Amino acid sequence: MKEFYTITELTREFDVTTRTLRFYEDEGMLSPIRKGRQRLYSPAQRTRLKLILRGKRLGFSLSEIREIVDMYREPPGETGQLWLLIDKIAERRVELLQKRHDIEATLSDLEGVEMGCRSRLAQLGVDADEL
Amino acid sequence: MKEFYTITELTREFDVTTRTLRFYEDEGMLSPIRKGRQRLYSPAQRTRLKLILRGKRLGFSLSEIREIVDMYREPPGETGQLWLLIDKIAERRVELLQKRHDIEATLSDLEGVEMGCRSRLAQLGVDADEL
DNA sequence: GCTTATATTGACGTTTACGTAAACTGCGCT
DNA sequence: AGCGCAGTTTACGTAAACGTCAATATAAGC
Secondary structure, eight states: OOSOBOHHHHHHHHTOOHHHHHHHHHTTSOOOEEETTEEEBOHHHHHHHHHHHHHHHTTOOHHHHHHHHHHTSOOOSSHHHHHHHHHHHHHHHHHHHHHHHHHHHHHHHHHHHHHHHHHHHHHHHHHHHHO | OOSOBOHHHHHHHHTOOHHHHHHHHHTTSOOOEEETTEEEBOHHHHHHHHHHHHHHHTTOOHHHHHHHHHHTSOOOSSHHHHHHHHHHHHHHHHHHHHHHHHHHHHHHHHHHHHHHHHHHHHHHHHHHHHO
16 A cells, blocks of 8 residues: 555546646645645545545535545544534435435336337347248 | 426425426426416426436436436337447446445445444543543 | 416526646656 | 656636526416
8 A cells, every 4th residue: 555646646546637636625625745846645635535536426515525524534522513423424324315215216217218128129029030 | 196287386396496497498308388388397297307306316417317317218119229228228227336335335434433423422421420 | 457476588697616728847867 | 958747836717507686477366
């Protein structure tokens, strides 16, 4: 495991542009250290990036992703804040379960469409055989 | 089951604005009939809207959603087109499985965070008991 | 028939999430 | 020393997906 990654290494690994990584930095989502002016990303930053991209794939906005990723830090020290965090987690969980449900529905819909296609193909095949 | 829905009925049911519905119409995603100038949405249109919103929740863009929803129409009559459609379905399925995988990962991450919170709470509770 | 609520079209504005171009800077190599 | 390549900042541009008026029309309730 490397100690640091350059910006282009990350762009290649995750298929994002440098612009994107710098944008995430401006937004406070990433904070690579600097060697001079150059950015160097630690494995921890690389992991954060992975989390960000995972959030993107799930259709979360950057501010939502920020909230989610922020949850992964050290838990707060105060009881009230802890309960608040647990609440937020519950909310996110509801969203995620909804999304999962939507996925299952879409998958089964697509399966239905494919079945239709295949039976249509079979029918065309028979028609062709009959000629 | 009603025969037609007005625009505001749909906005209330699905918590979207009229602007959104008209925008979807401009984009060719919905095509309500008209009673004079007024829009009336059939149950079929309502179902299309449901599909659109489901796609949105999954983070698909409108053009992606358009592609997906278009799949639900009558399957094409030509063999080549049928295979093409089957191909597209396979692609979408890959995406959906990826999303589902991402969801599982996020859910288990969140569970981990919550466990951390709860043990921290327990610890604080003990500390309090000891005072 | 008059008001009130609901609709419509048109047009410009806004936010998010980057793209893209310009103008440097600094390292590695020959 | 010169070249190329990777990296940097600054700043304006853009596509998607609506928001937000304004002006007007129609429908519904009393």
